[in-house]
Amino acid sequence: MTQHADVVVVGGGQAGLAAGYHLRRQSLDFVILDAEAAPGGSWQHMWDSLHLFSPAEHSSLPGRLMPAQPGGTYPGAGHVVDYLADYEKRYDLPVAHGTRVHAVRRDADRLLVEADSGSWRARAVVSATGTWSRPFLPAVPGLSVFTGRQLHTVNYRCPADFAGQRVIVVGGGNSGAQIAADLALDGRVEVTWVTQREPRFLADDIDGRALFDVATARRRALDAGHTDTGGVASLGDIVAVPPVRAARGAGLLTAKPMFAQLTAAGVRWADGSRSDADAVIWCTGFRPALSHLAPLNLRGPRGHITTDGTRALGEPRLHLLGYGDWTGPASATLIGVGRTARDAARAIAQLP
Ligand code: FAD
Numbered sequence: 001m002t003q004h005a006d007v008v009v010v011g012g013g014q015a016g017l018a019a020g021y022h023l024r025r026q027s028l029d030f031v032i033l034d035a036e037a038a039p040g041g042s043w044q045h046m047w048d049s050l051h052l053f054s055p056a057e058h059s060s061l062p063g064r065l066m067p068a069q070p071g072g073t074y075p076g077a078g079h080v081v082d083y084l085a086d087y088e089k090r091y092d093l094p095v096a097h098g099t100r101v102h103a104v105r106r107d108a109d110r111l112l113v114e115a116d117s118g119s120w121r122a123r124a125v126v127s128a129t130g131t132w133s134r135p136f137l138p139a140v141p142g143l144s145v146f147t148g149r150q151l152h153t154v155n156y157r158c159p160a161d162f163a164g165q166r167v168i169v170v171g172g173g174n175s176g177a178q179i180a181a182d183l184a185l186d187g188r189v190e191v192t193w194v195t196q197r198e199p200r201f202l203a204d205d206i207d208g209r210a211l212f213d214v215a216t217a218r219r220r221a222l223d224a225g226h227t228d229t230g231g232v233a234s235l236g237d238i239v240a241v242p243p244v245r246a247a248r249g250a251g252l253l254t255a256k257p258m259f260a261q262l263t264a265a266g267v268r269w270a271d272g273s274r275s276d277a278d279a280v281i282w283c284t285g286f287r288p289a290l291s292h293l294a295p296l297n298l299r300g301p302r303g304h305i306t307t308d309g310t311r312a313l314g315e316p317r318l319h320l321l322g323y324g325d326w327t328g329p330a331s332a333t334l335i336g337v338g339r340t341a342r343d344a345a346r347a348i349a350q351l352p
Helices: 014-025 041-045 077-090 173-186 210-224 241-250 290-296 337-349
Strands: 002-010 030-034 095-097 101-107 110-115 120-127 149-152 166-170 192-193 255-257 264-267 274-276 279-280 315-321
Touching: 002 014, 002 110, 002 264, 014 030, 014 041, 014 077, 014 095, 014 337, 041 077, 101 120, 101 290, 110 315, 120 337, 166 173, 166 264, 166 274, 173 241, 192 274, 290 315, 315 337
Parallel strands: 002 030, 002 120, 030 095, 120 315, 149 279, 166 192, 166 279, 192 255
Antiparallel strands: 101 110, 110 120, 264 274
């Protein structure tokens, strides 16, 4: 059966919920289709010790401040899940959980959204599917030769799973630094942290709030035709959250350069030296989860869809929300997604 809605939002994580909040304010009729069985988007799957890089009051979606987590300045992932579940309920957002969208295609003057539980015809679609379901692994020689365990950030839970083992953590971003710190501070794991270039830590006082301000200033400068100063990326790659600081301070977080290849027993560096390992954890990032948009034929050579703000250039009825700076400054953060969601909802309200 085909149902009708002004707007279908694909994805019910923080970006989808922020979209719902602003679509409601525009008096639009919408539904949010989310593959997860329960609220919280990808926060439900983060590792046990993960904490936000900003205090709760700087990690809020529009309309409702995230409450502080008792006993800690930087809330854990479970606290974010509770907040998002409460947000969904409080604003009575129509989220159909357990509903995966397979395809969005053009259907005369509407977009047709095909999900496993039925189809929707909509005037507009907001895609807010995040990146968590598309972990990225670099093409390193020997991937299939290594006999130990290989996993990605998305599969990492806690140090206990690696007690007594030699683990190589690959990646110079936040996930790599935090997982390396988590393992190193535990004391039961022999950790080697490997990064492609020298790790670049942000100053200790820079948290998500400051990053949001920097990303916004960069966007404004670019829009005004000024030179690109590099924004957040110019400051560094790794937010110095307390565990990262602790591990670094204890001398446990020194990185080795990237190895040349994996071997059956571990890895080999360009100078011929080797390290044996029981596991390699690839903290090598994500790609946007956009396969449901394939029938629209919008993807450019680098796999991205070209946008003007959140609106897809090749399909004005489609908005992309939350994937990264290319869909709005800091739009892949709790504090940043609200503003781009507001702009997307306003633009959708103007559609004929
Ligand atoms: P998600 O949370 O991934 O939600 C997308 C939803 O869409 C999911 O429920 C998914 O199941 C669903 N979905 C996907 N495909 C489909 C489909 N085809 N059909 C239907 N549903 C679909 N941000 C901060 O502000 N502060 C932090 O401290 C912070 N720390 C981070 C730490 C890590 C390790 C990572 C990876 C990110 C962090 N972020 C942080 C960034 C960001 O806030 C999160 O990545 C956030 O989860 C992104 O929200 P989202 O709604 O865009 O995507």
